Amino acid sequence: MTEPWTAERLVSESLAQELIQIQFPELRPARAQLIGEGFDNMVYRVNERYVFRFPRRSIAVQLLERECTLLPELGRSSLALDIPLPIFEGTASPEFPWPFVGYGFLNGVPAYTLSLEQRMLSVERLAEFVKSLHRFPLDQAAKLGASYDTIGRFDFPVRLPKTMENRDKAVALGLWGDAAAFNPILENVNRCPLPPQAEALVHGDLHFRNLLADGHGELSSVIDWGDVHMGYRATDLGFVYGFLPPEGRTRFFSIYGKIDEPTRLLSRYRSIHINLFQLIYGHDKGDRPLVEAARQSLLLALEP
Known part of the structure; x- marks a missing residue:
């Protein structure tokens, strides 16, 4: 029986670096380190300063898109805890069929x-x-x-x-x-x-x-x-x-x-x-x- 957290697609460290460098050349050389893997996304820390999330399942695509719309407004609401703010919005490409997003790194x-x-x-x-x-x-x-x-x-x-x-x-x-x-x-x-x-x-x-x-x-x-x-x-x-x-x-x-x-x-x-x-x-x-x-x-x- 397939568990609900089973991935449809995995993004390796080398693929993450390739995608980031193609779409965001200002981050070259991109050094990506896997720091987390949830039900929906693989999470890489990039150049020590950013976090990029890559969908593992197709359902995660619309969730990332929703984040990119709502989080900037919530960030203006003076919340008592920090939230991640989208900085880089990657698009689907021949190398990877889904969008991906980069945020400022939140340590903890x-x-x-x-x-x-x-x-x-x-x-x-x-x-x-x-x-x-x-x-x-x-x-x-x-x-x-x-x-x-x-x-x-x-x-x-x-x-x-x-x-x-x-x-x-x-x-x-x-x-x-x-x-x-x-x-x-x-x-x-x-x-x-x-x-x-x-x-x-x-x-x-x-x-x-x-x-x-x-x-x-x-x-x-x-x-x-x-x-x-x-x-x-x-x-x-x-x-x-x-x-x-x-x-x-x-x-x-x-x-x-x-x-x-x-x-x-x-x-x-x-x-x-x-x-x-x-x-x-x-x-x-x-x-x-x-x-x-x-x-x-x-x-x-x-x-x-």
Whole structure:
């Protein structure tokens, strides 16, 4: 069975350098170093100053195009955390059939490497960031090309069976012990009333691999904006429940603003769904630190 992160096309270091030098001769000689590989893109650091993302799957093309339209405007919004700003926009060519994008390099380590104590250092900054993002005018976002949720993140007839499948897979692989621990959330979330329409502009894929921290252990930037869309706040707030302990959440929502019980349950479900996925992905890639971080996030999400 093909996993959802299976690549359709890979870009080698030599091909990345060739593409960059052909389309952006001012960067010659281009020295590219692979620094990351997600579900949708391969990420190369170039000449120490830039990051270039090359799609691994065709679905990533429209996500990169959306980033190039929205990120410059978001960058003018005085967000509390840095975001990548497109500088180089490569086009499809005989050498590579899809566009690719270069950004200024944002230094940092993945947020999942932070201890709980370190995470508490960034509660205020994280809350201000999410609050500002969720207040971005929807009419302006629509004019910039933002769409609604096109993949049904809270389409429970489709999503819940997948969440339960991943739960059972995690147990079968020995990655998680008690499948029933998730029941109070999974058995009740589909009864939650969804807001009648999109509430906010959301990052759409806010998890601990898409936030970076600086050398002091504080959150510094948010990357990978391909899933940005107009949707439900719980899409992003799920990160809070898998990243912060209960006392951190209390501080977060004192700044962000209070949420109602349905939004809280939807957020906890979102955290479980994402982190079960990360747990299995980490296992498949042999990434033990990622597996341990996903397991910890699941434990946090289960805390009331």
